[in-house]
Amino acid sequence: xxxxxxxxxxxxxxxxVSGSGYRAYGVSQRESSITIPAARGTIFDRDGxxxxxxxxxxxxxxxxxxxxxxxxxxxxxxxxxGFDIAAESELxxxxxxxxxxxxxxxxxxxxxxxxAVLSLxxxxxxxxxxxxxxxxxxxLAANIIGRTDPFGAxxxxxxxxxxxxxxxxxxxMVKQASRGRSLPxxxxxxxxxxxxxDLVLTLDRSMQYQTEQDLxxxxxxxxxxxxxxxxxxxxxxEVLSIASVRRGDDGVAAITAGNLAAVEAYEPGSxxxxxxxxxxxxxGAATPDRVYDVPGSFTFDPGTDFEYTIKDAYPHDLxxxxxxxxxxxxxxxxxxxxASELGSPKLHDYLSSFGFGKLTExxxxxxxxxxxxxxxxxxxxQNGTIAYGYGFSATSLQLVSAVNAVANKGVYVSPKFVxxxxxEKGSKWETPAGSTHRVISEESAATMTDMLTGxxxxxxxxxAQVSGISVAGKTGTGxxxxxxxxxxxxxxxxxxxxxxxxxxxAKNPQVTILVSIDxxxxxxxxxxxxxxxxxxxxxxxxxxxxxLSIQPTPGDTxxxxxx
Numbered sequence: 001x002x003x004x005x006x007x008x009x010x011x012x013x014x015x016x017v018s019g020s021g022y023r024a025y026g027v028s029q030r031e032s033s034i035t036i037p038a039a040r041g042t043i044f045d046r047d048g049x050x051x052x053x054x055x056x057x058x059x060x061x062x063x064x065x066x067x068x069x070x071x072x073x074x075x076x077x078x079x080x081x082g083f084d085i086a087a088e089s090e091l092x093x094x095x096x097x098x099x100x101x102x103x104x105x106x107x108x109x110x111x112x113x114x115x116a117v118l119s120l121x122x123x124x125x126x127x128x129x130x131x132x133x134x135x136x137x138x139x140l141a142a143n144i145i146g147r148t149d150p151f152g153a154x155x156x157x158x159x160x161x162x163x164x165x166x167x168x169x170x171x172x173m174v175k176q177a178s179r180g181r182s183l184p185x186x187x188x189x190x191x192x193x194x195x196x197x198d199l200v201l202t203l204d205r206s207m208q209y210q211t212e213q214d215l216x217x218x219x220x221x222x223x224x225x226x227x228x229x230x231x232x233x234x235x236x237x238e239v240l241s242i243a244s245v246r247r248g249d250d251g252v253a254a255i256t257a258g259n260l261a262a263v264e265a266y267e268p269g270s271x272x273x274x275x276x277x278x279x280x281x282x283x284g285a286a287t288p289d290r291v292y293d294v295p296g297s298f299t300f301d302p303g304t305d306f307e308y309t310i311k312d313a314y315p316h317d318l319x320x321x322x323x324x325x326x327x328x329x330x331x332x333x334x335x336x337x338x339a340s341e342l343g344s345p346k347l348h349d350y351l352s353s354f355g356f357g358k359l360t361e362x363x364x365x366x367x368x369x370x371x372x373x374x375x376x377x378x379x380x381x382q383n384g385t386i387a388y389g390y391g392f393s394a395t396s397l398q399l400v401s402a403v404n405a406v407a408n409k410g411v412y413v414s415p416k417f418v419x420x421x422x423x424e425k426g427s428k429w430e431t432p433a434g435s436t437h438r439v440i441s442e443e444s445a446a447t448m449t450d451m452l453t454g455x456x457x458x459x460x461x462x463x464a465q466v467s468g469i470s471v472a473g474k475t476g477t478g479x480x481x482x483x484x485x486x487x488x489x490x491x492x493x494x495x496x497x498x499x500x501x502x503x504x505x506a507k508n509p510q511v512t513i514l515v516s517i518d519x520x521x522x523x524x525x526x527x528x529x530x531x532x533x534x535x536x537x538x539x540x541x542x543x544x545x546x547x548l549s550i551q552p553t554p555g556d557t558x559x560x561x562x563x
Contacts, residue, residue: 038168039131040152041196043145043159045205046238046419050136052145052159057132058114060105062095066124070095073122080117081106095124107150108132133159141208143244143259144201144417146365157259158199158417160365165421168196198422202238207231210543211241212255218517218536219245219253222526225519226253228261228396229536231544232404234509237413237434240544242397261396262362265370266497268399269478270313270330270460270529272389274448274501276339277327278406279350282444285341288324288451294334295319300381308381327451328459330475332388339387347387348375353439354402354412356394361414361435370394389478400501400514403474406452407503407512410445411436453506457559464502464534465559466541469552472509473502473537475529480519495519498532504541507553511544513537 043052060077067073071092078088094103107130109117118127133148146157154163171193215229226246233240244260247253280286296316299309312333326334339347352358357372371393382391394402397415405412414434421429440448452472455461460475476499479487488494499516503509515533526532544550552558 036171036173036191036193037131037152038170038193039195040133040148040168041166041198041422043166043199043201045141045201045203045208046240047204048200049205051141051201051203051205052133052135054131055134056129057108058111058127059107059130060109060114060117060125060127062103062105062126063124064095064097064100064103067095068123073125076120076122077105077117077125080113081109137205137209139255139257140205140212141201141203141242142257143255143261144203144239144242147257156257156365158201158364161363162199162418166196166199168424169194195424197424199418200420200422200428202233202240202416202419203242204240204547207543207547208241208243211540212243212245214536214539214543215243215515216245216253216255218515218532219247222517222520222524222532224253224517224521224532226256226260227517227533228514229516229540230261230396230400230514231540232400232415232512232514234404234407234503234512235413237401237404237415238419239397239415239417240511259364259366262364263366263368263395265368265393265395265398266480267390267393267478269389269476269497269499270332271399271403271474271476271499271501272387272392273327273330273335274403274406274452274474275351275354276335276342276347276387277323277451278440278444278448279347280323280338280342281447282350282410282440283342283346286323286338288322288447290323290338291320292323292326292334292337293318294321294326294331294337296333298333298336298384300384306380310381310385324451324454327474328454330455330460335388336384340384344375344378344383344386348372348378350439351386351392353437354405355398356392356402360397360401362397362417364417367397368395370398389476396514396516399499400512403501403514404503404512405439406445406448407472407509408445409442410438410440412439449506449509452502456502460528460530461500461502461534462559463530464500464537464541466504466538466545468556468558469504469541469545469550470506470556470558471502471504471541472506473500473534475500475534477528477530493522495522496527496532498527498529500529500533500537502537502541505550505552505556507556510548510550511541513540513544515540 040054045051074088074092114127146159147155148159149155154160172190211229215227219227228244230242231240242261244256245253246256295318297311301307313330321334359369385391401415413436416434418431449472456464456471456473461473464473478497480495482489501514503512515536517532520527520532
């Protein structure tokens with residue numbers, strides 16, 4: 001009776017008290033749970049062309065509990081997969097860990113190689129189909145799209161910014177196995193994987209390709225360090241194309257995987273005259289016909305330790321200039337004299353309203369806000385040099401968006417990279433329009449447009465002209481700070497950041513384009529905004545006219561002959 005009582009008690013303990021634990025242990029010995037990765041959302045261009053997709057790829061994994069000889073198995077796998085000694089040793093260590101039921105051998109293996117490995121029927125070694133992220137068209141727009149890490153999570157760019165949107169919900173599959181081998185007919189899906197949401201970008205794939213190629217060709221032609229190019233839809237702020245080029249340590253220039261146009265800031269140089277002259281006109285401080293007596297040089301704080309002399313953009317004696325001629329011929333000192341009537345606090349407020357010193361609404365990873373100090377912190381010569389682009393910094397994206405405010409009848413519109421999302425049911429959801437605010441009046445914008453058209457027809461930007469259609473724009477040749485902290489290197493030479501920003505048709509702008517060439521050959525005549533960058537603008541403008549079917553406004557024939 002005592003033995004029977006003990007036996008009954010033991011049975012109760014095994015089957016009732018500890019039953020669930022024993023059953024789970026038994027299941028763990030014969031069943032394994034495998035995550036079914038959800039397909040990541042596809043990224044499309046604005047016309048529905050695929051830019052980044054997920055495709056099935058075979059990965060090899062092992063159940064260490066079923067591996068008979070970890071060292072020998074690792075050696076065979078290492079030979080077939082091309083592992084070095086260190087990688088083979090690391091794999092052997094993983095296969096020897098009996099506490100693990102799943103370890104990756106190698107992810108996304110070539111199909112032929114994977115088939116050869118699996119044909120060996122190595123105990124505990126199996127394959128699983130997984131989604132792999134692939135950028136189509138040779139990695140076009142990689143600077144915006146970004147990349148995923150080896151496990152499919154967003155690592156940079158929009159892949160990182162929209163990771164939660166693009167990532168779906170993983171499913172689960174359970175299968176039974178004996179000695180590491182799957183038993184046919186035992187697998188069943190516990191939960192189906194749900195794909196992620198698709199993104200529709202503002203980019204046009206064809207325009208992106210041509211922008212990248214034109215920019216790369218110009219950087220190579222000028223032996224430059226790099227460059228940026230952006231095409232913006234004037235009215236919506238949608239970025240139609242954006243590219244960056246950088247020359248590597250090996251001396252080869254290439255399209256960058258990083259969005260340098262949004263993450264690197266620099267002093268804009270004379271393009272900034274668009275904003276200081278706009279502010280001067282909009283505030284009522286001056287009109288385009290206002291005449292200033294402009295000297296060829298100007299000295300700040302004469303007779304003090306802070307004495308600093310600047311020279312105009314071109315040598316001349318004391319010369320009367322209208323505000324229009326000051327902008328058309330890019331006079332630094334003339335711009336400074338005009339902006340001085342506005343005052344530093346007001347100029348700061350206008351620059352801030354143009355979008356400088358703050359992030360755009362893109363929320364793009366790593367985006368720079370540039371630098372715009374408070375007006376009270378402008379010291380000495382900065383109160384003058386800021387008017388023509390020295391003393392604050394901006395990204396190319398900030399700069400093109402600011403000029404776009406003039407093109408858009410005085411209204412700033414925040415730039416956009418994503419046009420819509422498409423959920424798992426196929427429903428398309430448009431993203432909100434970029435926020436807008438008025439910077440200058442519509443009348444002031446029209447006046448500035450007329451003056452900027454003069455820059456292209458008769459001033460420093462003549463190489464940006466497009467046949468049969470009017471272009472408004474501004475050149476900028478910014479000096480870059482050298483290693484010694486000045487604008488001249490120890491050998492007395494300068495490095496340049498040459499820019500042209502413009503829009504067209506001038507009377508009814510459809511697109512705004514920026515081209516910047518970083519450090520063109522400083523001994524070349526083509527090192528200025530009007531010579532290095534403007535020709536690329538003209539090429540991109542003609543491409544945009546073709547791609548977008550842009551027509552000139554009635555009566556618009558471009559610059560007059562000889563103008």
